[in-house]
Amino acid sequence: MSLVETAASMNSAFDSIPIVNIGCASTPEERATLARQIRDACVKVGFFYISDHGIPQETIDAVFSAMKAYFSLPLETKMKLYHREGANYRGYAPLSDANFSAESRGDMFEGFVIGWEEPVPKEDDDKKVDTTAVPNLWPSEPAGFREAFLNYYHATVGLRNTLFCLFALALDLPETYFGDIHRNLPTMRSHYYPPQTGPEEDYIMGINAHSDFECFTILWQEPGIQALQVLNSDKQWINAPPIPGTLVINIGDLLARWTNDVFKSTVHRVINKSSVPRYSIATFVGVDYHVEVKPLPSCVSPESPPKYEPIFAGDHVRKRLGETYHRNATLAK
Numbered sequence: 568m569s570l571v572e573t574a575a576s577m578n579s580a581f582d583s584i585p586i587v588n589i590g591c592a593s594t595p596e597e598r599a600t601l602a603r604q605i606r607d608a609c610v611k612v613g614f615f616y617i618s619d620h621g622i623p624q625e626t627i628d629a630v631f632s633a634m635k636a637y638f639s640l641p642l643e644t645k646m647k648l649y650h651r652e653g654a655n656y657r658g659y660a661p662l663s664d665a666n667f668s669a670e671s672r673g674d675m676f677e678g679f680v681i682g683w684e685e686p687v688p689k690e691d692d693d694k695k696v697d698t699t700a701v702p703n704l705w706p707s708e709p710a711g712f713r714e715a716f717l718n719y720y721h722a723t724v725g726l727r728n729t730l731f732c733l734f735a736l737a738l739d740l741p742e743t744y745f746g747d748i749h750r751n752l753p754t755m756r757s758h759y760y761p762p763q764t765g766p767e768e769d770y771i772m773g774i775n776a777h778s779d780f781e782c783f784t785i786l787w788q789e790p791g792i793q794a795l796q797v798l799n800s801d802k803q804w805i806n807a808p809p810i811p812g813t814l815v816i817n818i819g820d821l822l823a824r825w826t827n828d829v830f831k832s833t834v835h836r837v838i839n840k841s842s843v844p845r846y847s848i849a850t851f852v853g854v855d856y857h858v859e860v861k862p863l864p865s866c867v868s869p870e871s872p873p874k875y876e877p878i879f880a881g882d883h884v885r886k887r888l889g890e891t892y893h894r895n896a897t898l899a900k
């Protein structure tokens with residue numbers, strides 16, 4: 568069945584999020600099997616869990632500890648790295664600084680954002696990284712923060728390569744299709760969500776309903792706390808609880824656009840109604856800003872013509888970032 572036919576045959580609302588074990592991806596046959604599972608998940612849900620993802624537990628434990636220690640510092644200490652003063656929103660974002668919905672006045676999370684950086688600087692760094700790359704901001708405390716964040720970041724970059732290869736196969740493309748167009752490396756945002764127990768809980772979200780901007784997101788959620796919800800086509804919110812040993816992968820708007828919506832960029836939100844803080848880390852994976860994104864031939868047909876004009880990846884991402892971080896200022900007028 569073609570991709571367009573597969574998409575047309577899978578239009579019922581999902582009620583759960585599939586799990587794909589990506590541990591065996593070394594032979595072409597194994598990758599083809601995985602690509603089929605991933606295709607089904609992307610066409611039907613736009614979200615899936617991956618198990619056997621290869622990121623060591625110590626790497627996750629270390630970044631989790633560093634993040635908890637950092638977010639518990641006094642606000643004035645954290646504001647020294649206020650992200651609007653750095654380039655490309657790197658650094659610290661206080662509560663309600665981001666705004667993912669036109670109807671709201673801000674999202675109830677604190678964030679800390681980093682991008683590409685070699686753990687140990689190399690002389691030819693500038694040749695490896697897209698010219699849009701900007702320096703990270705690093706706090707002086709807690710000790711070990713930079714190392715823990717970069718270790719986890721680089722582990723997700725490795726996973727990103729595997730996933731791009733599987734997405735290409737799932738789209739009937741050569742597995743190297745995305746291989747040389749993603750030197751503009753991911754952005755990673757860690758989140759702290761305070762518990763929401765007050766009367767505002769039904770209209771202020773940890774993160775309001777939104778879809779992600781880029782190609783796909785690799786999400787780690789703190790174990791044991793339900794907070795993430797995903798919207799199905801019947802407009803029901805389906806819980807996406809943390810599942811031990813897994814990460815969540817979701818398709819973003821750029822890949823949905825590239826696939827003419829054969830792959831779904833599904834709306835999701837976070838609300839932390841547990842009585843304790845909740846933490847997560849999202850790695851947003853895109854492609855180089857100069858790449859022109861237009862619906863792939865395998866995703867269009869006479870019955871399903873292209874829905875989108877070509878767009879440069881960078882123009883799309885900058886527009887969406889602007890909408891997210893300037894909306895408060897517009898509302899305040």
Ligand SMILES: O=C(O)CCC(=O)C(=O)O
Nearest residue numbers: 758774779795837847849
């Ligand atoms: O914290 C989460 O579970 C999700 C975060 C998210 O949706 C985002 O950062 O775009």
Ligand SMILES: [Fe+2]
Nearest residue numbers: 777778779835
């Ligand atoms: Fe998101």
